[in-house]
Structure formats: structure tokens, C-alpha cells
Amino acid sequence: MIRTLTVDLGGTLVPVDRTSTTATLARLLGLDLPRARALMGELAKRRRCTPGQLAEELATRFTSTNPARLHQVLKRARDRATAPPLYPDAAPALDRLRSRGLRLVAVTNSLGCTVPADPVAALGGVVDHVVYSADVGATKPDSDLFRHIEHATNSAAHELVHVGDSARSDAAAALACGWSAVWLDRTGANPHRCPPGAAYAATLADLPRLLEGDG
Structure with a gap:
């Protein structure tokens, strides 16, 4: 049974700038x-x-x-x-998953100099906690970051699912650690690129359906 859902930040919960x-x-x-x-x-x-x-x-x-x-x-x-805009599909989907009792954690490889000093209000409305790679000393797709989350949430690998827009750093990396994974393709045009074993989603609105029975 899935107990904890981790979600990538940039490109998944929050739009990224055209030029990073x-x-x-x-x-x-x-x-x-x-x-x-x-x-x-x-x-x-x-x-x-x-x-x-x-x-x-x-x-x-x-x-x-x-x-x-x-x-x-x-x-x-x-x-x-400090004030990131959320994708319109983020709050409704995560609210539904939280109502099922899932713990929600955002995960990001943000530059350490951009990590806000105080909790971000916009993220606090949709997730329970944010894990910054700068605080862990490891970045996706490193397994150390995923193991840190297991320890921090007191969850076993089979109790975790990770959602993100990178086939390699999100979906494949989570699968390699024994987690479940959802690859988010916001273009909706590349299901053939979904790593074997991961679920495919074109929008976060697909998550409640994909995780049905796991909450």
C-alpha cells in the first residue's frame, strides 16, 4: 500500500522558465x-x-x-x-490524494542559493514537506536522495511513489530504488518514452485514477 507520494517541483508542480x-x-x-x-x-x-x-x-x-x-x-x-506559481492541476489533484491519507512531499534539485529561508506558502498549501537536494547533499537521480526520503518519512520503498517530469531523474531513478513511479509528460505526446514499469500521466489530474486503491 502506498503511504507517501513524492512530487518533483520544477516542471511538475511549478512551471519552469523558458530559459532556466x-x-x-x-x-x-x-x-x-x-x-x-x-x-x-x-x-x-x-x-x-x-x-x-x-x-x-x-x-x-x-x-x-x-x-x-x-x-x-x-x-x-x-x-x-519564494513565491512560485503552481500548475492549475496541482492543488486539486494533491488535495484528493491527501484526502485518502497520503503523505505528500515535494522534492527538488534546486540550486542551494535559491532555497527560500522560510517555508513557501504556496507549497505549504499542497504538500506536507519540501525536500531540497541542498539540504540532503544528494541530487536526483542519486539513490541517496531517495533513501533519505525513506528515512525521513519512515516509509519502506514499496510504500512510496514518485511523480516527476524527467524520465531518467524522476521515474527511472525511483524505480531503481524499488519505489513506484509516475512519469508526467505534460505534452501528452510521448507515451513511448515512459520508462518500463512506470505509470504514464499527461496531467496531475490523472494521479487519483492511477493510484486508485493505493491511498
Whole structure:
């Protein structure tokens, strides 16, 4: 029986910007996007820091980059994270699942410098807790992050289901840890990309039906 539902944040509960913070940093640092993502995973997603601290660290590595510009980008990202808009399907679907007695946890690989100092009111309305990779020291798809959630929620792997929009970092990673998984494809056009063993959803409104009997 499923006791705990974990939900990815960006792209699942919260819309992502057309140009991500990491993509903007990649342009400023003169990196391609894969290298910038790897760098952010190394420097920023496994620890808390401030926008100013990360900007200075990046400027030290990339001496031709303006630290003030980096700080501006990172601070703007942190400001957005304090009041994120939710997808319209988020609250209705999660309210129905909560009414079944499921514990709801949001999980995100957010940059540590964008983690709000105080609980985010918008998220508190739909989930019971938010797990930031910066506080765990591990990011999806690392198994350490999923094991941390098992311990924090006192749930066994077979009692957990994870929902997210990344086939690899969300669905496949959860399945590899023995969890159930739902891959969210908001385009509704790629069911063939759903990892074997995961359920497929085009909207969060599908969740109550997919989890019927598990609440």
C-alpha cells in the first residue's frame, strides 16, 4: 500500500522558465548546457549558499565573468522561488490524494542559493514537506536522495511513489530504488518514452485514477 507520494517541483508542480537559471549561467560563463549542469551539480545543488557566495565562486573560476551580473541572475532566481506559481492541476489533484491519507512531499534539485529561508506558502498549501537536494547533499537521480526520503518519512520503498517530469531523474531513478513511479509528460505526446514499469500521466489530474486503491 502506498503511504507517501513524492512530487518533483520544477516542471511538475511549478512551471519552469523558458530559459532556466542554469542556461542563463551557461551563457554568461561561456559553457555549453551539459557542462553548466554538471558544474551546478558540483557547486550548488548539494549545499546551501547565498547568491553572492556562488557568484563569487563562479567569478573566481571564470575570471572574465562579471560577478555582479551572476549575482543578479541568482538573486532573481531566489526571489522567484519564494513565491512560485503552481500548475492549475496541482492543488486539486494533491488535495484528493491527501484526502485518502497520503503523505505528500515535494522534492527538488534546486540550486542551494535559491532555497527560500522560510517555508513557501504556496507549497505549504499542497504538500506536507519540501525536500531540497541542498539540504540532503544528494541530487536526483542519486539513490541517496531517495533513501533519505525513506528515512525521513519512515516509509519502506514499496510504500512510496514518485511523480516527476524527467524520465531518467524522476521515474527511472525511483524505480531503481524499488519505489513506484509516475512519469508526467505534460505534452501528452510521448507515451513511448515512459520508462518500463512506470505509470504514464499527461496531467496531475490523472494521479487519483492511477493510484486508485493505493491511498
